[in-house]
Amino acid sequence: MTQPSNTTGELAELYAFVSSVLADPPDEIAVERLSTEQFPAQASPQSLENGFRLLRQWQADVDEPSETADELKRTHTKLFVGPRPRLQIYESWYADDYLGQPLAAVKSSYRDLNIHPTEDLKEEADHAAVELAALQTLARDGDDEHRRAFLMAHGWWLTDLATDLQEMVDDTFYEAIGWLVEGIVDLDCYLLSLDPNDLERGYDDSPYTPVEPSFKAPFEEQ
Secondary structure, eight states: OOOOOOOHHHHHHHHHHHHHHHHSOOOHHHHHHHTTOOOOSSOSSHHHHHHHHHHHHHHHTOSOHHHHHHHHHHHHIIIIISSSOSOOOBHHHHTTOTTSHHHHHHHHHHHTTTEEEOTTOOSOTTBHHHHHHHHHHHHHTTOHHHHHHHHHHHOTTHHHHHHHHHHHOOOHHHHHHHHHHHHHHHHHHHHTTOOGGGOOOSSSSSOOOOOOOOOOTTEEEO
């Protein structure tokens, strides 16, 4: 990978974008905005470039933002909501302990920081959208140490999620999101001098010892 030009602010924007569309499908206003967005023609790593290329391909097919928004809503429901979703985008699901120890571990990460999900955040704490939003805030705040610790404990499954989105999703927009998730994790690992292959669960064989970062949005102190 070449030295990226992305600042942590730009990284935070990418985290925020993928978090938002995994939480909820873009509405008509968001589709209209995204349909005219100038996505980079070149990016590093290659997975980011793949994602941006697919988003440009998706843009070319947007004729009526309202119709595209309706289509994305149907796709999002089929993929992530159900009644029989194709993908369960929770860390605990990928750890084969759905809503079990991994969920408790990530909740412990948030609780030990004295932060709590906002009332309008309906996803569980280990949902991809929530974890990516936490990384977004850490990147925005420039908190490299705590972002590194969070990625090392909870980032291990995001590449697998990205691969599933790339391979199991018959939709250009969400396939693009899969490539962007892979690219963001690879880029962030590069910026933090981490090897993506070294990311591992922080809770399997020993009691989980949370770090003490101080991220806020989309969380709030109580």
